[in-house]
Amino acid sequence: MKISLKHYLNKIFLLSNWTNFRPSQILTFAAMKAEILTIGDEILIGQTIDTNSAWIAEQLYLIGIGTNRIVSISDTKKAILEAIDDSFSRADLIVMTGGLGPTQDDITKETLTEYFQTELITNQEVLEGITEFFSSRGKEMLEGNTLQADLPKDAVILMNTRGTAMGMWFEKQGKVLISMPGVPYEMQGIMREYGLEKLKTHFNPPVIIHRTVLTQGIGESFLAEQISDWETSLRNEGLSLAYLPSPGIVKLRISGFGARGNEGVIKDRIDYYIEELERRLSPIIFGRDKETLAGVVGMLLQKHGKTLSTAESCTGGYLAHLITSVAGASNYFLGSAVVYSNTSKVEILGVESKTITANGPVSEAVVKQMAEGARRRFGSTYALATTGVAGPESPYPEVAPGTIWLAIAGPNGTRASMHQFGKSRSRNITVSALTVLNWLRNEILTAELE
C-alpha cells in the first residue's frame, strides 16, 4: 500500500479511527432498528423457504437501517398481534409480508386495521386498478378481489401494480409498520417503487455504500491470505469487507458508511481500494456488482468481433448453458459439441481414435484435439474444451474423480491445463465451466495488449 493513502483519506474523511468493523458494529452504527415479520403457515411447515426476509434485510442494510430480528409466524390474529407488540417494544420499524390474499383465511389487513384503531373504506383508485388488472388478463373478478380495494383509512397506500394486494404504511407515535403481500416480485416492486424512498425520507438513516468485486479462480481462505495487508488497510480506513463464496466464485463486498451528504467521499474511498485490488489480482477479478462471468466474456467477444464455440465432455452442456443464459449470446456464440462418448469425440470433432486409445479420453492430447476440432467445425475465433471425470465415481482406475482437463484454442494456438477439483459432481461441472470461461477472459485481454 502506498504510504500517502492514509493521509489522502484522512484529509477527505475523518473516520480513520474506526477500525476492524464487524457487521454487528455496522448495525450498531445504524441506530434506527427494524424487525421483519413473515406471515404464513407454508414457512412454518418448511414448504417455503423465507427468501423475502433476507431480501428486505439486505435492502434495509443498504439504506443504513439495521435489522434486530426476523420472525415467521402463523396466520392467526393472536400470533400477529403478539408479534407486533413484541417487535414495537424493541424497534422503530416493522416490515411485514404475507397474509394479504383474497380469501377468508387471510386476516392480516383486518387485524392491522384493528391494531391501528382505524376502519376499512373502499379506495376507488385501487378498485379501478384491480378491475383493470382482471379485465386486461381476461379473468373473472371474484368478490374476494373486490374486497381487496377496502383499505384502512389511516394507512398510506403503497400501490402494487403487479397484483391485487396493496402495500400499507401505518404510523403510530413516530414508529412505522409496512405490510406487503408475500409474493416476492410484488413485494420487491412495492419496496423499490415506494417503500425504500419513503423509509429514507422518514428515518433519514446514515449512508451506507456497497460495491462488490467478483473473483474466479482462488478459494476463500487462500484469497484472504493473499489480500490480508489490503484488507487490514481497508478496515483501518473505516471500511468493512465481506467474503461471499459460491462454487468457483468468491465475491468481495466492500461497505463504507457515514452521515448523509458524504456519498461522493465514501464512493471515492471504496473505488481507491477496488482499483488497488484490480491492479494486484487482475487475472482473477472478472467484474463488479451484478455482472456475470459469461456476460463479461460475451461483452469482450462482441467488442472485438470474435466468436466462440465449445467442446464439452465432463461439463455435459453446462458451459454452453452458462454462455447462452446471456440474452443476445447468438451474436458471438456459434455452438457446442457435447461429446459424451468416445465415438462422438471422433465423429463430431475429429479427435483421432489412436489418440484416445493411447492417452485415454481424460488427457492433454484429447482435450487439445477437442478444442481444435470445435474451432474447425464451428469456424469460431476461440474454442473451449473440457474432459474429465465429474464423479462421484470414476470409470477409469487411473483417473481420480474430479480430474479435469481444460483447453483453449485460438489464433495464438492451443493450450491445456489439468485441474483437480474434488468429488462433488455438480461442483465439478460448475467450477470447470467457470474456470475455462475466466481463462478465455484473460486470453482475450492479453490479445488486446498485443
Next chain:
Amino acid sequence: MKISLKHYLNKIFLLSNWTNFRPSQILTFAAMKAEILTIGDEILIGQTIDTNSAWIAEQLYLIGIGTNRIVSISDTKKAILEAIDDSFSRADLIVMTGGLGPTQDDITKETLTEYFQTELITNQEVLEGITEFFSSRGKEMLEGNTLQADLPKDAVILMNTRGTAMGMWFEKQGKVLISMPGVPYEMQGIMREYGLEKLKTHFNPPVIIHRTVLTQGIGESFLAEQISDWETSLRNEGLSLAYLPSPGIVKLRISGFGARGNEGVIKDRIDYYIEELERRLSPIIFGRDKETLAGVVGMLLQKHGKTLSTAESCTGGYLAHLITSVAGASNYFLGSAVVYSNTSKVEILGVESKTITANGPVSEAVVKQMAEGARRRFGSTYALATTGVAGPESPYPEVAPGTIWLAIAGPNGTRASMHQFGKSRSRNITVSALTVLNWLRNEILTAELE
C-alpha cells in the same frame, strides 16, 4: 371415483369425518409445539438466506411436530436470553442453530450454560474427536478449537462428526432445547443421526406420512381443475394436499396423519389415491418423492438398452446439462450438438440450407431435420431437438419470444410440436428442456406396450 372407496377406507381407518384439512389444522393436530431460533448477524443483514429453519421446520413437520415461530436474532447474550424465555413461554421445544464457532464472538454455548444453570467441563471423547479431525486434515489446531470440547455438564451431547461444534440437548421441566452449529450439512447430520430419533422418543408425536407425486406438462391451476373431484375425495378421507410448483414442474404432496402404530394404514390410504391419480394422468406423472425427470428417463433408457442424443438451439446446452447431471449418464447419453448458428445447424447436423431459408430456423421442418441429424451423427436410438426464441427479444419479426419447436426422432419416425411458453428467457429454457424430456419418457413407455 369408485363408490366403494369410502367404505373401504372407513373400514380400515375411522377418521373420515376430518374434512378439508389445511396446514394450520395439521399444526393444530400436532399438539406439541416447537419454535426455531437462528443466531447470526449474516442473516440480519441479508447476506445469508436462512435455509436451516425451513429444513428443520420440514423435518419436525414430517415427524408430527408443529412449528409456532421461526426467529432470527443477533449473536448477543441479551438477544439470546430474551428469545429463549419468549419461546419457552409458548413452546415445548426450541431448536437453535448458529453461534457455536471457535472464535470469541460466539457466545451461545456460554449463554446456554448460564441459562440452564450448569457448568462447562472438558469432554474427553469430544476432545479426542476434534484432535483427530484436525490431524487427519493436516491442519493446525488452535486454542479456540480445543475449547470446543468444553461442554455443559448437564447437556446430552449430540455428536457432530462433520465439524468441531457439537450439538447439545438441554432439558428443563420436560421442555427441550437443542443447540446446533449453523453450517447446514453439519446441522443436518446431527439431526438425522441423533436429533430426530431422540425427539420422537421424548415427545412421542403423532405419525405424519407424506408422499409426493411429480408432474410435468400442466400448470398448477389447470391441474387443480382436472383433479378437483379426486382432491375433494382425498380431503374427505382426512388426507391433505399441497401444490408445490416450479418452472415446468408441479409437485403434489399428499399428507396423512394419525396415532402411532397406524403407519401401514395411512400409507395404504395414500397409495390408493396416488395409484388412482397415476391411472388418470399417467402422461404427466413422471415420478414420486425425490426422483428427477432426467433420472427417470435415464433409468428407462438403461433398462431397455437404448441411447440418446440431443440437438439444441434455444435450450443452448441446458437439456444436455439436465441429462448429464445424473451420475452414470454416460451409459446411455452419447452427446449433444448445440447449434446456435444457422451454419452450425447445416455443418454439424446436416440440416439443409434451403429448408432454413424457406421456413426460418424456428420451424417444424428445421427441428425435425435437427433431431434426425443428431440421431444419425451420434448413432443413438432416440434424439431430441429444440429450436425457438428464448427471449426476451426476438430476432425474427414473425416469431414471438417464447415460441419453441420441439422434436423427437426414434425408431418410429420423427414428430414435432410447437409450444408458446412466454417471455422469460430462463423459464423458456427450463420448460422447453423438461417438456421434451417428458415427451421422450412417454415415447419409451408407449414403445414398451407395442
